[in-house]
Amino acid sequence: MTTAPSTFRVPLPETLINLLGRRGIDLPAAELDGGGLLRKDVSAAYDRLRAESPEAQIVVRRCRDLLNDPDGDGFAVLEVGPLLDRYGLDDGQKAATILLSWFGVPLRAFDKWPLWKPLGTNLTIDPMRATGSGYNPLHIDVVNATEPPDYSALLCVRPDPRGEGRSIVSQLRRAVDRLSDGERAFLAEPVFRDGAFYDLTGVGKEYGPFPVLDGLPASEGFVRFTAKMLPDMDLRDPHTSAVRALERELIAGQKKFLLGFGDLIVVNQHLCVHGREALGQGQDEVSEVRRRLLWQMFLRSAEADAR
Numbered sequence: 001m002t003t004a005p006s007t008f009r010v011p012l013p014e015t016l017i018n019l020l021g022r023r024g025i026d027l028p029a030a031e032l033d034g035g036g037l038l039r040k041d042v043s044a045a046y047d048r049l050r051a052e053s054p055e056a057q058i059v060v061r062r063c064r065d066l067l068n069d070p071d072g073d074g075f076a077v078l079e080v081g082p083l084l085d086r087y088g089l090d091d092g093q094k095a096a097t098i099l100l101s102w103f104g105v106p107l108r109a110f111d112k113w114p115l116w117k118p119l120g121t122n123l124t125i126d127p128m129r130a131t132g133s134g135y136n137p138l139h140i141d142v143v144n145a146t147e148p149p150d151y152s153a154l155l156c157v158r159p160d161p162r163g164e165g166r167s168i169v170s171q172l173r174r175a176v177d178r179l180s181d182g183e184r185a186f187l188a189e190p191v192f193r194d195g196a197f198y199d200l201t202g203v204g205k206e207y208g209p210f211p212v213l214d215g216l217p218a219s220e221g222f223v224r225f226t227a228k229m230l231p232d233m234d235l236r237d238p239h240t241s242a243v244r245a246l247e248r249e250l251i252a253g254q255k256k257f258l259l260g261f262g263d264l265i266v267v268n269q270h271l272c273v274h275g276r277e278a279l280g281q282g283q284d285e286v287s288e289v290r291r292r293l294l295w296q297m298f299l300r301s302a303e304a305d306a307r
């Protein structure tokens, strides 16, 4: 299997592609408020378009089912290639923003980047980082915040020309259920840390040390897992063994697939971790402008915004 199984794919009906092109262009630009969220009046304008389109409502319902079913896998792959193909990267990006705003509030999180953060391929940084070229181990984004983004979205603008770099996803809650009581008890202790926290808005405060398991149901809480913290942990500490056990279970249950041009993967961070396999060999022979490029955006759940 190279691309995501059809169970998880959401094609856009022709009528919806046309609607987003014809009408999306006249809707306001995706401007943000002071909290890094899409402005309420802009959200309302985008939502009026959804309200008049039965096809849009079907797509939104299908995405919500895939993303939010607690017994599901917690991810969906929307096929937005036709939006980029027909309307170009700028208007196509806006159309994708409108589409995502129908099941969550677009959130920038990183103060220094635009709403859609470009993730190119940089050969000079740590290969396991999001813009690196190596194995990016399983994690949730902004793990060390009190309020990590509810959803993380990655839109593939240019796949790896070497044909590798499969996306990896795995269902967190099922993996936690397979652990022993003792392992879960260690993961519930607030002793874990990961990386730096700066220039972030809309994700609460820095959380460190944090517990991996916060004891809350999946609709509210997170499994604050990142395999990126493992290299800095003490191998003799039983907390490290518990994190390793969770990583093993996540790897045992993982799904891997390539994102093609225009594939937009959305992950519910309350249910699902993500990562990436290494890109293909010989990246140094590919010019930077032809290497893999994704755009990243976050969503805050609409329910949380209403509270």
Ligand SMILES: [Fe+2]
Binding pocket: 130, 139, 140, 141, 274
């Ligand atoms: Fe990530």
